[in-house]
Amino acid sequence: MLSLRGANYIVGALGLCALIAATTVTLSNYEQLSVAVVCVLVFFIVGRRKSRRTQIFLEVLSALVSLRYLTWRLTETLDFDTWIQGGLGVILLTAELYALYMLFLSYFQTIQPLHRAPLPLPDNVDDWPTVDIFIPTYDEQLSIVRLTVLGALGIDWPPDKVNVYILDDGVRPEFEQFAEECGALYIGRVDSAHAKAGNLNHAIKQTFADYILILDCDHIPTRAFLQIAMGWMVADRKIALMQTPHHFYSPDPFQRNLAVGYRTPPEGNLFYGVIQDGNDFWDATFFCGSCAILRREAIESIGGFAVETVTEDAHTALRMQRRGWSTAYLRIPVASGLATERLTTHIGQRMRWARGMIQIFRVDNPMLGRGLKLGQRLCYLSAMTSFFFAIPRVIFLASPLAFLFAGQNIIAASPLAVAAYAIPHMFHSIATAAKGNKGWRYSFWSEVYETTMALFLVRVTIITMLFPSKGKFNVTEKGACWSRKSLILARPTPTSSLPPSWGVAC
Structure with a gap:
């Protein structure tokens, strides 16, 4: 008799084959847009149920939509007129590949949170x-x-x-x-x-x-x-x-x-x-x-x-x-x-x-x-x-500037194609993550956190990749005192230099 684990492997293999097949089906932009609308409706209908199986289904759906987007990007959007466009386009594509890689890894990593409960100690x-x-x-x-x-x-x-x-x-x-x-x-x-x-x-x-x-x-x-x-x-x-x-x-x-x-x-x-x-x-x-x-x-x-x-x-x-x-x-x-x-x-x-x-x-x-x-x-x-997120994040922030200031079109696609492939990919990846992270992280604030960090982490990321022995341990400072009136940003005013009337609070 086939074991349960063996049956699960077979079902998983068949599901993977079906996912790959669905990813590679060729559709017109209007047909793809129709499929995208259906997938969004399925997300809202299925997403009303709260269970681990529902979350896994939504992650598989998100993976399907994102893989169709990836197929489209690799096969239809890399038509460039100049080597500058080609270079900038490949840089943007590399950043997107990283984002997709991290998306799929995160789905794998959190596929079944264990929710371990405490075990009692011996009575004696x-x-x-x-x-x-x-x-x-x-x-x-x-x-x-x-x-x-x-x-x-x-x-x-x-x-x-x-x-x-x-x-x-x-x-x-x-x-x-x-x-x-x-x-x-x-x-x-x-x-x-x-x-x-x-x-x-x-x-x-x-x-x-x-x-x-x-x-x-x-x-x-x-x-x-x-x-x-x-x-x-x-x-x-x-x-x-x-x-x-x-x-x-x-x-x-x-x-x-x-x-x-x-x-x-x-x-x-x-x-x-x-x-x-x-x-x-x-x-x-x-x-x-x-x-x-x-x-x-x-x-x-x-x-x-x-x-x-x-x-x-x-x-x-x-x-x-x-x-x-x-x-x-x-x-x-x-x-x-x-x-x-x-x-x-x-x-x-x-x-x-x-x-x-x-x-x-x-x-x-x-x-x-x-x-x-x-x-x-x-x-x-x-x-x-x-x-490594800092490098792709900076690329995403800077890419629109290539078109706005240099007139370089680094994605060869019509607005209809973008609406049919790119927007559904972004919707499913953000909405699916929001459901899985509910109560722990808000999607909007993820963008704020990562954008703020990225501008500072780019340099250390590149240097460490090239020279891993560089850098030393630094202790995180804790327990400082801050003024109620001070705005604490990248360069706060030391409390020692504040006027006595500001009333420093610990």
Whole structure:
């Protein structure tokens, strides 16, 4: 008898063949326009139902419409009169190919969000594991670190099975004194080699617990953190990492400066609300640097945290999974921290993420080497290549200028053909993503976020691709004070220079 998995493969293969066949059917512009109208009507009719199967159907429909658009672009719109038109047209087409590639990868990545629920710990507390809580700090203020340390000391776990460590890369006497006063342990380091990864590796050699909970120094944990997140790791000894969301109680620069404020979801919500949950289905959850529990055995099996790139977190998870370890994601916020206050700081953080992920793409490409399943490879590939978005975004913004100022027509198509192919493609890709991301990201604000970031990330993207060893780790500044009257954009006025009458608020 044919197994269920075999039947699914056959159905999937037949569906793929049907999709390819539907993509390559030749239609006139009027016929294609009729098909486009029907597809839009189907979207609205089917989309009224809320289920995972409905979302998958809409993604397949979107893929069909987009593939027909791609076929049209490749076969009918590349007729150029001059080499300048040809060059500009190919550049635009390359950007569109990237956008389609990321669209299809995102559909694959989030095809079945796992929505993992907590597992209970053993009834006997004596069977609970030992935990070291690491709170790395470099140049942050003690007022910020203090709250996280006190929160960690208050975590509900047997006192003889947990230790809280301040990992001070600045060797500051006031931090050591605070650790003594509050009951935490202190590990200082003088050289600061390899930044955060080096700090963590230094601490691992001096501690011994079964598990390590890592908290950025501004992430204050709830009392139930370990009891909520530890169950899966105790139940499944193959799990090396349990990642939880990064939740922020302060507004990010977009929420702070735009009129919509808190009515707009934070920029990171899409990643922690949708993408990581989708990664979990493919066993491709990666470490995000904080709010995560790691198995010491797994970290030691790869020689410690990765130091080859500036995003040691994602690279460490990749190396663990190459060694056969699993990772997991629990979409329950169990800690809360400070968002970046200034747009310049926000951009600097994203530049580091972009540099680090592209470095991993260059030095430890997930599509190469052993140890990963296909789903894991594609999820990591999506995470890394998503940071190339800045270059296509700038191309899309600049392309109309070729016609407006230079008279260069870089798409050889009639308005009817554009209406029949391009507009349906854009409608389905945006509307389908909006349904899948509902509550986590608004489509309009995605454009705002990416456009703002793109202008700053283009340079670092190109340089890192060409010279992956360039650049160094930078610490994200947190806990600044801002005036109620100041407009915080790319170059905010330092609070120290504001008139006393402005009333600075922390």
